[in-house]
Amino acid sequence: MYLRRFYDEGLAHASYLVGCQETGEACVIDPARDVEPYLLTAKREGLRIVAALETHIHADFVSGARELADRAGAAICVSDEGPPEWKSEYVHAYPHRLLKDGDELHFGNVRLVVMHTPGHTPEHVSYLLYDGKTSPDVPMALFSGDFVFVGDVGRPDLLERVAGERGSSEALARQMFRSLRKFEALPDHVQVLLAGQPEAPVYFARMKQVNKNGPRLLAELGAPERAKLSPERLRAWRESGVVLDVRPADAFAKRHLAGSLNIPWNKSFVTWAGWLLPAERPIHLLAADAIAPDVIRALRSIGIDDVVDWAHPAAVERAAPDDVASYANVSPDEVRGALAQQDLWLLDVRNVDEWAGGHLPQAHHIPLSKLAAHIHDVPRDGSVYVYCRTGGRTAIAASLLRAHGVGDVRNMVGGYEAWRGKGFPIEA
Template sequence: MLLKYFYDTGLAHASYMIGCQRSGEAIIIDPSRSVDQYLEAAKAEGLKIVGAAETHIHADFVSGARELAHRVGAKLYLSDEGTADWKYQNLEGLSAQLVKHHDKFYVGRVKLEVLHTPGHTPESISFLLTDEGGGASQPIGIFTGDFVFVGSIGRPDLLETAAGMMGTAEVGARQLYHSMLAFLELPDHLQVWPAHGAGSACGKGLGAIPSSTVGYEKLINPALQFRDEQKFVDYILADQPETPFYFAVMKRVNKVGPAPLSSLPPVAPIDPSQLATLATRELVVDTAAAKEFGEHHVAGTINIPTAMLQQWAGFLVNYEKPVYFITTAEALPAQLRALRSIGIDNVAGYFESSQTTDYRQASYSTIPPAELQAAIESGKLRLIDVRAKTEFDDYRIAGAEHHFLGRLFRELTTIARDKPLVTQCLGGGRSAIAASILEREGFSVINMQGGIRAWQQAGLPTVQS
């Protein structure tokens, strides 16, 4: 048996290839939309990908299961558990097997057994892996998807906070509690292979270690220590990360099926003479570094640096409208992969960055905290903290108003225009994006250099909740 690990750092997403060398076949667990990595790995190992399995209808990225079905005819293994609202659709013409609790399927001589582990979502399943080709009669590990993570457990509130299905968070939390109790009955030696690591919004406090064991999680995972259902519910529903708006889109896309990548039109360059006008009507995203954008940029554009594109575009791009980018032809393919991994397919064109110099007439200031302190404390400047609510609630600068970066477009009408603004986050990256958005909307804005971390390093005071 072969087990290969793949990790997308931008999405904190883990996927896996299981291969049976005897049969020359492989299956991918929870694949991303960028399937070339699996095809190349399988070829290198002398394997053919014959299947793709999902632990649930994912909310944080576009699944690559159907892409593998279109590309190589992979058979899909999909959950048939849960409510009618979250059943897979549009499977006609695809080889697909809908699976339930204790169903079994094989790749060569490697057995996968389905466990229904609801809570994160009603249809969530896990896969027990047994290498029968290697002579094993007992499982070696479990693919837990978004059920059990290293040091954490999946959040049960996404159907409510992302998909708007009110009243489902507590129901999910109680399902998750009973799934957790069932997990505790598994043998300690089982390896645990989750679908996410630290940084994912699918749970709180996820560990950065790629895998664990059932026994170790029983010892250290705080979510697995509860034996009182109500205390568990209270714990799991508190202090979850902000829910990205695009999660609702991803749920729908993965339920009905994304478009094959081959069907998407090419993204062509646009004459830069159209840039200034287009930026007044549509969303144009400049992918330059924050410092470069702050000093010189095209009025009306916003800034999401390439390294932050996958994390923040889903919050800030309207999925129902076309979006344009300022980038380079060399950087574009990787950027499109990042965007399409979260379902942003409506990229209408791009402007070659080197050809936009003459149009970069706008700028905003980036100023160290010590030079801003007096004006902030006297009320001459309005301080906008764009960190997550959990960060803001932990500690903040006195007088700061909280407007989470991901909600900024939606909260613009609640921000007063009576004085200049200072945007601030932890280290200056998120606040630079916020500054670009606020400037686009006509605010006078300054970005705090180095964020609240630099504020504290300068010896300036913060307050705690």
């Protein structure tokens, strides 16, 4: 048996290629939208991907099941459990199989048994793995999707919080309890193969619909144009869509296109892009040549498909003086001095639990995930100082504030941890 795990750190998403080396048949469980790694690995190992299996209708990434059906001829295998509104609608255009509790899938000597495990979502299924050659009657692992993790279980409240399904939290919690009883009956040696999940951004609700209806094929999207930017076209970018600059915060702070949004290219990029980028507006990307394809691929992994063009950030140097902006980076000592003179409006963009654990005196609290919705609560006159835990989120917050017309934005370098490390006062 062949088994390989693929992990996307930005999405906290795990997927698996499972196959029989004797017959060459293989499947991918919970595939990502970029299916190239599975196809390359399968070819190298002498395997044919004949099926794409889903544990549930995903909310945190665009599924690659349709891509595998289109590019490899794979059959799409999805849950047929749960109410009608939780059925995948696009699969009927492809070879497919609708799965019920107890159904079996065979790939050579590999056998997968379907377990209906509702709780995270009503239709959720898990797959018990059997090696038909070495231990045909003893399960060796469970592909648990978002049902159960090491030391944790999938959240039953996301449908109510994100998709607005009132009253679903309690019903799914009860289903989760029954599913865990079923899980408890498995042998102790069964390994849990899991796909982790980050905090739920607002794009989760949209992802459910995309994966239910079927995402657009990547071949249909094509490659965004590499633009040659004149000062005039840079100005047109600002007026025609969202300008996304993925440079490190320091470079962006010194000089950037006025109105642009800075989400630095790092492991948190996808999460914040999902929170803050509107799906209905075209994206103009500023990124170095070496990373632009990866950035576009990451955005498409969460259904942000309308990156219409991109250019190297050096183009900002050619922008007219009236079309560029900057913001200041300041130390905790400078912030303390300004607080003593009460010459600032101080903004904490950390999460609710972080704020409750302690914050700077006189601070106002708006989590970064909600800042765009509450941007009018921030004054336009005077200086606005912003901080987070260590400084990563404030780069995004500062760009968002500047883009919405806050003229004097100052980012406290090192954030709350640097302030606390100096022994400066904290309020609870």
